[in-house]
Amino acid sequence: MMPPSARDNYVHLPRRQYFSMVEWHAAAILAIALAVLLVGYGLNVEAFQTVLPGFPTMKARTAGLLVLLAVSCILSLRQFVWAPWASSALAVAVIAIALSMGLNRTESVAGDAWSIIPSDATIFGLLCGGLAMLVINHAPRWTLFAGILALAAATPAIFRIIALLLFGGAPDDDSPLDTMALHTAVLISWFLMVCVMLHPRLGFARLLLRPSLQGRLLRTMLPIAVLLPVGAGAATLLLSQVIGAGTEGLFAMNAAIYLIMSAVMVWQLSQLIEDWQREANERSTRLSRANGALEQYALSAAHDLKAPGRHVLLYGELLQEALEKGDFATAKRHAKSIRDSALDMPRIIEGMLDFSRSAFTRISPSVNALSEMVQAAAAQNAADIQAANGAVRVLSDARLTCDPTLITSVFQNLIANAIKSRRRDQPLDIRIDAQREGTGEGNGWRISVEDNGVGFDPDFAAVAFNPLARGVHTAGEGAGIGLATCRSIVQGHGGRIFIDQDYHGGARVVFTLPDTPAQAAS
């Protein structure tokens, strides 16, 4: 089987398969309605008319209209040019017949099965089915309306199935549902819920059945699904007490309430889908930004790795020439250069590995003391700090919600930078401070790491967090990837990092950590 393209993909099924799934449902409805007509009324087999002994019968007119609706649905799924028009013609026929039945309720003629008028609820269901098919075929912008109609008409039918099976029929004899047969209710709700609601042109299914939406969908839909029939029933009952309307009046009220509540439900669904779509768009924007950065990074990395390789080759040639001339002093110098160039390579690769790890690691947040993480970071740089006659001080401690391993490596990188850019004429002093930041939802900590070194060049500060930017003082001392690593870790926590350019006593790097870290990198 060919892999389905994104365009043709409905509910993870290839388009053709999805079409045929809905088509098979319509065909099954068609077969049952035809069986009722041909076997039930043609051969007069009672079981086909009632399903269970003592239950109401499916009226011949209902079966006939269901046949028309099912064929209309099958035609609406076909690719011929005339198919939607033929489908709509059938739908119009269903609407016309249903309307005439609803408006001209004539007494049935004894012995003539075709003269019996179906219940109001059945007529309503058939009418909505016909309207929905019409909308699906010709008004793609109004398909939400088709969804409202289908939901409004399917709910009483489902209610009727429950009433028939659990309570032996509608409790109220005057109810508009009282003559609706079990299989009529099944076929109508089946048609509306599958052939209309899951119709590929309606597009509900492909959005609603996405795994990422299912949880939210259930949470939103469950209360509404319970409230819709209960609320409509209760409201109708209350109104009937107040105005004392007859059966038709009650049914009209009930249908109106169903329509309004279905509209509310579909409105909520569309909100849900819109939110989900917005989130998906944001995710994809973030992803393409990350991809862009990665592409730029890969280019820079390739460029930077090329250089030491080329240098080893070139110094090799110079060494050879010097040896041929017998100039051993120069040869020795070139040999040292070969060694230095070769040393650059693992350093660049190591930096790239660190950066990649930090960019793609999932953060596992826990509450940690700032001082402990700083202590752990300082311990890893202990020898260099001692050599620089330096000290690392935490001015005010804080309890931070973060991944302790990753944030420790941020401190380690910043301390290592401070050591590299220290002033040789004075002892190194690294101060780390934490302050509360923001109010309301954006609460978090603002952590600053400052030193008394040479500071950042203003021009370098602008590009410092680029993976392969190099400060002047670090030339030859590393791939300059440390700040980029810090940035990807802090961004992974949902924070930001920057160089405080107003500080002139050395370098001050500031980063923020929100109280609830976001997995922005994922």
Add this chain to the structure above:
Amino acid sequence: MTKLASVMIVDDNPRCLEFMTLAFSAQGGVTVAGELRPAIALERIRTEKPDLVLLDVKMPEIDGFTVLSVLRGEGNPVPVVMCSGSALQKDVDRAYATGCSGYVEKPATLEDYRALAGAVVEYWRRGELPNH
């Protein structure tokens, strides 16, 4: 109008600078000056007025494009040959659009370095160079 007599090489990588300096010095008759820091290089180009500048593209602080556009912004007509580890078409296009006189990829062998220096010196010696 003058003939090519002095070249300034600007590259943040001391090794690249060494290769380029060696290759150009080997041509003879050309004074070669090297500079690792682009900001200082800008100053030196203004004051020392070299006949030709060989400018690395990728540098910290200020990249080659910025150095070139500053020079052209000041109306400095000095011929600039851009030099990069990888000649991406978009970089080449950008360099010419900014006003460079040539764009070369950094050679991978000594022979190529010498050939490059030879070709550049030969080319600029034949033609007349603009006055500062």
